[in-house]
Amino acid sequence: DAKTTQPPSMDCAEGRAANLPCNHxxxxxxxxxxxxxxxxxxxxxxxxxxLKNNETNEMASLIITEDRKSSTLILPHATLRDTAVYYCxxxxxxxxxxxxxFGKGTRLHILP
Amino acid sequence: DAGxxxxxxxxxxxxxxxxxxxxxxxxxxxxxxxxxxxxMRGLELLIYFNNNVPIDDSGMPEDRFSAKMPNASxxxxxxxxxxxRDSAVYFCASSSFGTGGHQPQHFGDGTRLSIL
Numbered sequence: 001d002a003k004t005t006q007p008p009s010m011d012c013a014e015g016r017a018a019n020l021p022c023n024h025x026x027x028x029x030x031x032x033x034x035x036x037x038x039x040x041x042x043x044x045x046x047x048x049x050x051l052k053n054n055e056t057n058e059m060a061s062l063i064i065t066e067d068r069k070s071s072t073l074i075l076p077h078a079t080l081r082d083t084a085v086y087y088c089x090x091x092x093x094x095x096x097x098x099x100x101x102f103g104k105g106t107r108l109h110i111l112p
Numbered sequence: 113d114a115g116x117x118x119x120x121x122x123x124x125x126x127x128x129x130x131x132x133x134x135x136x137x138x139x140x141x142x143x144x145x146x147x148x149x150x151x152m153r154g155l156e157l158l159i160y161f162n163n164n165v166p167i168d169d170s171g172m173p174e175d176r177f178s179a180k181m182p183n184a185s186x187x188x189x190x191x192x193x194x195x196x197r198d199s200a201v202y203f204c205a206s207s208s209f210g211t212g213g214h215q216p217q218h219f220g221d222g223t224r225l226s227i228l
Binding site for chain 1: 145154217
């Protein structure tokens with residue numbers, strides 16, 4: 001699986017958009033980009049995933065560059081409840097195996 | 113809908129004792145994963161099952177650890193004998209692998225294990 005690089009921590013003011021970057025320069029053509037987050041004392045929570053098109057759901061938007069070497073997770077209106085560690089993960093094709101490997105993630109602090 | 117259910121939520125025991133962690137995956141999911149999380153090593157995949165069969169146990173630290181999935185609705189992770197370095201939060205996750213495209217994993221709230 002391709003590896004990812006994320007900043008260890010970021011701050012964002014409450015109510016503003018939080019933009020979390022992720023580099024995955026060795027991603028291959030059939031690998032998806034996934035984002036999970038882990039709020040303190042809870043299990044990781046799935047946020048969103050994509051292959052090459054931008055994706056949006058009720059939680060966030062995922063912007064993937066045209067060369068697919070990097071992506072950005074956008075939380076449009078961050079709240080204090082969005083304080084968490086955010087993991088960017090590249091997953092191998094679903095028909096090979098189902099496991100995912102977590103890195104260190106980005107610790108996002110939402111400031112009141 | 114019920115999510116992934118883990119028990120117990122907290123376990124404190126003395127070293128040398130046997131520890132059994134339990135997991136009930138989401139109904140209909142056919143993949144189950146056991147993870148361990150510590151401050152030093154982060155979130156590590158220990159083992160995962162597909163259709164009740166262990167697929168990859170390369171993350172299991174040593175022979176003291178064993179995992180079983182006797183049926184689609186139940187799995188156990190056992191440590192015998194336990195050691196203080198096994199203290200961690202253990203998470204179980206499940207997904208519906210192979211049903212078409214990528215499916216996310218859903219995690220339980222974890223078992224916080226302390227070995228004294």
